Amino acid sequence: MSGKLPLASLRLRILDSQIFFQEATDRAELIEKLLAIGTALSSTDDLGEVLSLILTKCREITCSDAGSVYLIDHSVDFPSLLFKVAQNFSSPTTSFQEFAMPMTQKSLAGYVGMTGHTLNLPDAYETPPDAPYQLDRSFDQSIRYRTRSVLVLPMQNQRGDTIGVLQLINRKASADTVVTPENALTVTQPYSKWEERVLKSLASQAAISIERNQLHQSIENLFEGFVKASVQVIEARDPCTSGHSERVADLTVRLSQEVSAVSAGLLAPIMFDRHQIQEVRYAALLHDFGKVGVPEAVLIKAKKLYPLQLEVVKYRFALAQRTLELECAQAKYRHLIEHPSHLVRHSDPSDCLHCQELEQLNTQSASAIAQLNQYWDILLEANEPRILAEEPLLQLKELAQFTYRDVDGLEKPLLTPEEMEQLLVRRGNLTELEREAIQSHVTHTYEFLKRIPWTKELQGVPLIAYGHHEKLDGSGYPRGLNEVEIPVQSQIMAIADIYDALTAGDRPYKRSLAIPSAIQILKQEAEHHKLNTELVLLFEHRRVFSVLGHQFTP
Secondary structure, eight states: OOOOOOHHHHHHHEEEHHHHHHHHHHHHHHHHHHHHHHHHHHTTOOHHHHHHHHHHHHHHHHTTTEEEEEEEEOOOSSSSSEEEEESSSSSOOOOOOEEEEEEESSHHHHHHHHHHEEEEEETTOOOTTTEEEEEEEEHHHTOOOOOOOOEEEEEEOOTEEEEEEEEEEESSSSTTTOOOOTTTTEEOOOOHHHHHHHHHHHHHHHHHHHHHHHHHHHHHHHHHHHHHHHHHHHHHHOGGTTTTTHHHHHHHHHHHHHHHHHHHSTTTTTHHHOHHHHHHHHHHHHGGGGGGGGGGHHOOOOOSSSSHHHHHHHHHHOOOHHHHHHHHHHHHHHHHHOOOOGGSSSSSSGGGGHHHHHHHHHHHHHHHHHHHHHHHHHHHHHHSSOOOOOHHHHHHHHHHHEEETTTTEEEEEEHHHHHHHHTTOSSSSHHHEEEEHHHHHHHHHHHHHHOOOGGGGGGHHHHHTTTTOOTTTTSSSSSSSGGGGHHHHHHHHHHHHHHHHHHHHOOOTTTOOOHHHHHHHHHHHHHSSSSSSSHHHHHHTGGGGOOOOOOOOO
């Protein structure tokens, strides 16, 4: 008997080998796809992208015609299903709107979400009569479709909690086949147990990815809540600038977006992605947080003298006037005592020397009181936070020499050196020490922000906020940085901050400027190399200020 195999047996072995190698190849391709899916899921933190990717890949692996993804919302009293993503190869133009529905066992997705069991239905139109669930055929009728085979799986996290539901519809033999109500029974087939096992594994992987994304979103919500609370703290300390932080943030974000859209010129290489826009937004919202470390009296100071100081000075002026009146009365009394003949009535007072002397005392007293009232008017004028003219300045210096007698008879200056220093401020309403206290808010902001464990995407927030008062020529504060040392985001924020300060109508110490005047000041600052010229021009040409509802009226 020959040792050679019969030809038929040899062919059978070759066929078995081919089948084995084909199955091995298919499995290897599946493993490659699963690995690729895992990589893709970990590369994005956008929930919409994650859900769409999960559904697309699951449909590709199973050759499914359609599918949908639901997430379970536990934030309400009764858990609901959020219809998040839907895809349909045979009806690609159908639009799907996100909506929420009660989670009950009457629907396929609700049953799986509540029980955690997988449903593998060869024909969803022929569910067992005793099953608590039924397919809602109204959707099929609305788009002329026929749902047949359905695979519905729970997406469970590592703790076994169901956080979503994955639903695949109509497994096809060929991916290019279009399913219609007429051919659905012939071109579709049930999902196999092997596909069910693979999809269960993938659904668990998807659940982990979704949970990671939700955790990331929770962190972002935490930061957002913290930032909003911080802004409320700032505004509570300084009600006069209410809304300033939000306005600066809106202007900064818009100008950053406009910079990213520039395709030519010096700004063309600058590009901000979504994370960087969020980073500069947080920096802008928190840029004034350090004001919590500035004395409140200085922070909300509206005029050169503090209100209590002005009341004390007003009391001194009133006391000085009473003193003048009293001194006049005492002088007249002494005169009458020393010249009793003056008590004799004269027919013509002009012939009476004593009457003339008494009248002179009245005149001198009235003149002194008038001078005192004039000084008070000058003081009120000088107390306003505007540029001090030369004449009031000279009169203030005269007032510095004016003295009065207090209730103890001691001679004292009508204004203290500290009060005079405040009134002699030539521009604005702050002394040098007060200005330094205000400027210290930038350092306070940085010291506060750098203690926060920002995520990698937001780690630049402290430095961006730290530089919003720096000038390109090195004349800014607190570090006196020059152009190359100032982050471009800080340069953008500086323009937004100055514009809002110029146009805001809620500052008690200054009047608001019209938009053309504010733009002109920004351009002048750019000409003096304090602000970035390209950014200022872009701010004007792209009308970035319109984000605040401002309209340019030349």
